[in-house]
Amino acid sequence: MSQEYQVLAGPEGYLPxxxxxxxxxxxxxxxxxxxxxxVSDNEALHKIADKLLxxxxxxxxxxxxxxxxxKAGVAxxxxxxxxxxxxxxxxxxxxxxxxxxxxxxNPAIExxxxxxxxxxxxxxxxxxxxVGVHCHYANIALKIIRGxxxxxxxxxxxxxGHEDAMISLRDVNLAKIQELTAIVMDKKRQIAGGGK
Amino acid sequence: xxxxxxxxxxxxxxxxxxxxxxLVDNGPYGRDVxxxxxxxxxxxxxEHPLCAGCGLALALRIFLASLPAPEDTIVVGSTGCSSLxxxxxxxxxxxxxxxxxxxxxSGLKRALKLRxxxxxxxxxxxxxxxxxxxxxxxxxxxSWFRRENITTIMLDNEAYANTGGQESGMSQQGTVxxxxxxxxxxxxxxxxxxxxxxxxxxxxVGTPAQPRKLEKMLKRAIILARHVGPTYVQIMTPxxxxxxxxxxxxxxxxxxxxxxxxxxxxxxxxxxAQEALNRLEEVSK
Numbered sequence: 001m002s003q004e005y006q007v008l009a010g011p012e013g014y015l016p017x018x019x020x021x022x023x024x025x026x027x028x029x030x031x032x033x034x035x036x037x038x039v040s041d042n043e044a045l046h047k048i049a050d051k052l053l054x055x056x057x058x059x060x061x062x063x064x065x066x067x068x069x070x071k072a073g074v075a076x077x078x079x080x081x082x083x084x085x086x087x088x089x090x091x092x093x094x095x096x097x098x099x100x101x102x103x104x105x106n107p108a109i110e111x112x113x114x115x116x117x118x119x120x121x122x123x124x125x126x127x128x129x130x131v132g133v134h135c136h137y138a139n140i141a142l143k144i145i146r147g148x149x150x151x152x153x154x155x156x157x158x159x160x161g162h163e164d165a166m167i168s169l170r171d172v173n174l175a176k177i178q179e180l181t182a183i184v185m186d187k188k189r190q191i192a193g194g195g196k
Numbered sequence: 197x198x199x200x201x202x203x204x205x206x207x208x209x210x211x212x213x214x215x216x217x218x219l220v221d222n223g224p225y226g227r228d229v230x231x232x233x234x235x236x237x238x239x240x241x242x243e244h245p246l247c248a249g250c251g252l253a254l255a256l257r258i259f260l261a262s263l264p265a266p267e268d269t270i271v272v273g274s275t276g277c278s279s280l281x282x283x284x285x286x287x288x289x290x291x292x293x294x295x296x297x298x299x300x301x302s303g304l305k306r307a308l309k310l311r312x313x314x315x316x317x318x319x320x321x322x323x324x325x326x327x328x329x330x331x332x333x334x335x336x337x338x339s340w341f342r343r344e345n346i347t348t349i350m351l352d353n354e355a356y357a358n359t360g361g362q363e364s365g366m367s368q369q370g371t372v373x374x375x376x377x378x379x380x381x382x383x384x385x386x387x388x389x390x391x392x393x394x395x396x397x398x399x400x401v402g403t404p405a406q407p408r409k410l411e412k413m414l415k416r417a418i419i420l421a422r423h424v425g426p427t428y429v430q431i432m433t434p435x436x437x438x439x440x441x442x443x444x445x446x447x448x449x450x451x452x453x454x455x456x457x458x459x460x461x462x463x464x465x466x467x468x469a470q471e472a473l474n475r476l477e478e479v480s481k
Contacts, residue, residue, distance in 0.1 A: 062208055069203040078205035094208060096216045100283050102245055110213050 007036040007166050009152045016147040018139070019163035026160050026170070033161060033168040041169065045176075048129075048154055048167055049183045053191065055127035055152070058090040061111050061119075065158070066132025067094055073174070080177040081156075082129055087184045090129070093119055099138050113141040117148040130165065131156040131172070139164055156180075202267070215242055219286055227269040231411040234261055240286045249443025249451070251433030252277050252324075252351045254404035257288035257347065259322070262414040269318045270308075272301040274332060276324035277358050277435075278351050295332030297321045301346045301424060309345075310356045316356050316422050321348045325366035326356045329385050333365075340394040340426045344456075348396075348428045349388065349414070349419040354436040361438035368458065373438055388462065391428035397469035398427040401462050407448035415465065417477060 005022035013041035021028075024036045027087050032044030040049075052058050062081060069075045085092050100114045113133070120128065127153050130138050135157070142153050142164035155165035155170045169176065202220050204212055218238040219225075240260040248254045256278065257402050263269050265445040266287050270385045273279045275294035282289040284355040290422040292300040321328075330338055336348060354371065356362040361374035372379045391399045398420045400413035410431065417427035432450060436443045451457035465473070 055264065065204055067208050069205045075205045079207040079287065082207040091213055092208070094211050094213070096212060097286075099286075102280075102284070108215070109211075 003005055003006040004172070005031070005036055007136075007146070007164065009150050009166060011144045011149055012147050016143060018143060024163040026163060026167070029171065030059065031164065032170065033165070035166050036163070042168055044169055045180050045183055048169070048180060048189050050151060051127055051152060051154065051167065052088045052129070052184065053089065053187055057123070058084040058129070059123065059125045059127050060090050060092045060129045061116075062093055062131055063095045063133030063138070064097055065134065067096055077174050077177065078132075080174055080181070084177055084181045084184065085129075085183050087188070091123070091125075093123070095133060098134075111141075113137040113144075116141040116145050120145060120151045122147045125151055127152045127154065129154045129156060130162075132158075135159055135162070138162055163169060201241075217296065223266075223286070224261070224263070229261070230415075231261050232256055233405045240266060241281065241284060244281045246277060246280060247435075247437045247443065249436040249446045250277070251353060251404060251446050252281070252318045254430045254446065255351055255410070255433045256281055256285075258407050259408050259414055260287065262288070262418075263318070263320075263410040264415055264418055265316070265318060269314060269320060270304060271320045272297050272304065272319065274321075274327035276321040276327055276351075276356075277353070278322055278324055280358075282385075284324070295330075297323050297327060297328055297348070298334055298335045298344075298348060299334055301348075302339050302342065302344045303348050305344060318418050319346045320418060320421075322344060323348075323350060324364075325350055325352045325354060326364045327388050329365045337390070337394050339394055340391060340428075343425045345421050346426060347372060347389075347417045348426065349417075349452055350428070350430045352430055353433045353438075354384070355435055355438045357435045357438050366408065388428065388430055388464065389475075392464045395426060395429045396464075397425040397466045398473075399430075399464040400428075401430045401432070401460065403450045403454065403461060405447045405454075406461070409461070416473060420469050420473060423476070424466075424472050433454060458479055466480045 027033050027038055028071050030041050031038050032041050034047050047150040074110045095111045097114050105112045107119040111119040143153050145153055153165045155168040157170050158172050161168040161170035222238045224237055240373045256275055270288040272290045273282045274292055274297040277293055298321055301319045305319040354367045361375040363380040365381045369383045370379045388399045394453050398417055402410040417429045421427045434449050456469050
């Protein structure tokens with residue numbers, strides 16, 4: 001490959017390549033991905049906060065791993081994500097499961113991994129955050145969004161991260177969500193105070 | 197499945213869409229509800245894309261209401277009209293390649309037995325007549341020969357219905373369809389008798405025109421597959437689109453077919469299964 005592939009907001013066109021195929025590798029522990037490049041975890045946290053705070057219409061898309069309190073600790077993580085969304089001033093649209101639900105979902109109130117573009121178009125979302133979505137469905141949805149919309153995608157992943165998101169953290173747990181919320185709050189204070 | 201998967205995280209309870217909320221509050225999970233209670237609880241299927249008057253739709257509504265433990269059920273489907281329904285139903289579902297359904301179900305059941313040795317997980321194959329009696333016949337038969345603990349349900353509409361109307365092995369002799377203009381020239385396959393000879397401990401042929409009777413057959417088949425061996429239920433599900441009858445005549449057509457002797461509801465049960473059934477029904481009293 002002559003040029004490094006960048007994972008940028010689309011629309012990249014019908015059937016964009018998986019970023020992994022284009023040479024983008026998953027981050028190692030302590031690292032993260034920003035637009036296809038490996039950076040430190042801390043740098044990515046700040047980039048996420050900047051992206052969310054500069055967005056016109058940011059939305060969080062919590063998936064079934066967070067929406068359903070299926071094991072101990074999930075309700076606490078869900079609350080932390082909700083606090084983060086509230087701190088950003090973002091909307092929240094759920095992905096309760098992965099059924100395709102043809103002929104069509106109601107894009108005003110839910111998102112589906114099989115046609116996530118409908119929810120993004122309907123609500124004019126410019127930055128979105130995937131969190132609590134099983135990896136295989138997050139991968140396909142992120143690729144569809146990159147292919148058909150201009151939405152900037154962020155994936156907060158509890159596992160190894162997602163190459164197809166524009167920013168992807170890995171090993172996200174309660175502490176990391178709370179750390180991100182603290183960074184967002186801090187940046188908001190700086191913006192309100194007119195400082196850096 | 198842990199019932200916790202049905203608990204909403206409080207932080208997001210306000211944004212969960214109404215249909216999920218209804219399933220949590222008034223769904224059939226962990227409750228003793230069935231066909232008699234239809235209309236009083238939130239059903240597992242809210243809407244479907246099948247044709248108006250489709251016999252499968254009727255049968256599947258009864259099937260989903262008859263599941264003894266929907267939260268611990270995995271439906272394995274195959275290509276066909278029924279495969280349009282299960283991605284939309286609130287029950288675990290695997291769609292397999294055309295004809296592979298009983299092989300997939302066999303592996304799944306074995307894996308679940310290893311993973312959850314103390315818990316009954318019902319693996320139920322739901323497929324059409326093409327997937328069961330034609331394309332998947334060897335996989336179906338061999339799962340019975342191997343005595344796999346799975347239930348096989350055939351939705352018999354006597355045609356390949358969503359590919360334009362070709363004859364299947366289950367079409368009656370002489371049947372003329374859009375894609376079978378000369379008429380089928382061999383008789384309907386006797387699948388219930390094949391199932392009985394191949395090792396199924398319980399075999400039933402039913403119809404959605406008799407919902408309570410069909411519910412009983414389905415429950416028996418699922419419970420016996422858990423405890424004794426393979427079971428088979430064949431449900432007659434006429435297709436108004438390909439057999440060219442009005443879509444409000446499905447139930448009458450079923451009754452007419454039975455009256456004319458074309459369709460014969462029947463049950464076979466082995467002595468071992470009957471003994472187990474007596475024991476289980478005695479315990480549940």
